Amino acid sequence: MRVLVVTAVPAEADSVSAGLAVALPGAAATTVALPGGRTLRRRTGAGATVDVLSAGVGPAAAAAGTAAALTAAAYETAGAGAGAHETAGAGAGAYETAGAGAGGAVYDLVVSAGIGGGFPHAAPLGALVVADAIVAADLGAGTSDGFLTVDELGFGRSAHTPSPLSARIAKAVGAAHGPVLTVSTVTGTAARTDELMRRHPRAAAEAMEGFGVAEAAAAHSVPVAEIRAVSNAVGPRDRAAWRIGDALEALRRAFEQLGPVFEGPVPKEGAR
Numbered sequence: 088m089r090v091l092v093v094t095a096v097p098a099e100a101d102s103v104s105a106g107l108a109v110a111l112p113g114a115a116a117t118t119v120a121l122p123g124g125r126t127l128r129r130r131t132g133a134g135a136t137v138d139v140l141s142a143g144v145g146p147a148a149a150a151a152g153t154a155a156a157l158t159a160a161a162y163e164t165a166g167a168g169a170g171a172h173e174t175a176g177a178g179a180g181a182y183e184t185a186g187a188g189a190g191g192a193v194y195d196l197v198v199s200a201g202i203g204g205g206f207p208h209a210a211p212l213g214a215l216v217v218a219d220a221i222v223a224a225d226l227g228a229g230t231s232d233g234f235l236t237v238d239e240l241g242f243g244r245s246a247h248t249p250s251p252l253s254a255r256i257a258k259a260v261g262a263a264h265g266p267v268l269t270v271s272t273v274t275g276t277a278a279r280t281d282e283l284m285r286r287h288p289r290a291a292a293e294a295m296e297g298f299g300v301a302e303a304a305a306a307h308s309v310p311v312a313e314i315r316a317v318s319n320a321v322g323p324r325d326r327a328a329w330r331i332g333d334a335l336e337a338l339r340r341a342f343e344q345l346g347p348v349f350e351g352p353v354p355k356e357g358a359r
């Protein structure tokens with residue numbers, strides 16, 4: 088299976104990459120230069136190639152970075168020649184082809200991965216959440232009668248249904264399996280928490296990138312998943328209570344468990 092994992096910041100990409108080193112033992116580690124200066128970290132093993140991209144914080148950066156990586160892969164597949172190719176390391180920015188199999192295939196799965204806020208009833212600090220819905224929680228319009236989603240306004244969608252592999256991923260890593268909200272503003276008050284829980288009673292976590300990654304993946308018809316390690320509770324702002332190190336460690340351990348999923352079969356469309 089060929090997988091693209093998109094994180095927001097390099098520390099998250101470090102955790103994912105460290106987990107993948109255990110999940111795919113013997114896999115070759117390379118880097119891949121993308122047009123525009125971004126770099127993928129690639130692990131290629133017998134049964135899986137997994138690329139890790141740190142795309143920036145927030146849904147717009149996540150969508151832009153994901154789209155760049157997916158477009159580069161599609162461009163390679165089309166054989167247009169001047170697209171992204173592997174760099175073996177010291178290449179001084181030059182694009183070099185590292186060998187057959189490095190490019191040429193589109194992705195089977197895109198994973199939005201990182202830390203996130205947990206809704207306390209569903210996901211305590213250090214817990215993992217795998218999305219069964221990826222929901223743009225603040226994409227819409229405020230009205231005197233309350234919030235209207237873009238679906239209700241009739242000009243877009245505010246949720247993506249993740250790949251059926253998500254249930255397997257959740258089981259493999261011992262994660263809660265519930266909706267993950269994408270927000271552009273981190274929730275920091277009880278009132279906002281209450282509003283989100285009223286509108287999304289099953290929500291397990293919130294973060295800032297999943298919906299952007301999902302929009303880019305959908306534009307390329309690639310299934311998506313989202314995995315979050317809980318660094319803080321969704322609720323009134325309390326910086327002293329954040330546990331970012333513990334969450335990064337939980338993220339690393341999660342990716343350690345994902346070898347069998349990434350090396351397994353690609354589910355047929357519509358399969359559960």
Ligand SMILES: O=C(O)c1cccc(C(=O)CC[C@H]2O[C@@H](n3cnc4c(=O)[nH]cnc43)[C@H](O)[C@@H]2O)c1
Nearest residue numbers: 095144202203204273274293294295296319321324
């Ligand atoms: O300043 C604050 O109060 C604050 C609280 C939590 C997180 C932040 C960040 O700037 C981190 C954003 C970054 O991490 C993900 N993340 C982590 N926790 C949350 C959260 O509770 N709500 C939304 N996003 C969160 C997010 O995906 C970003 O990549 C600041």
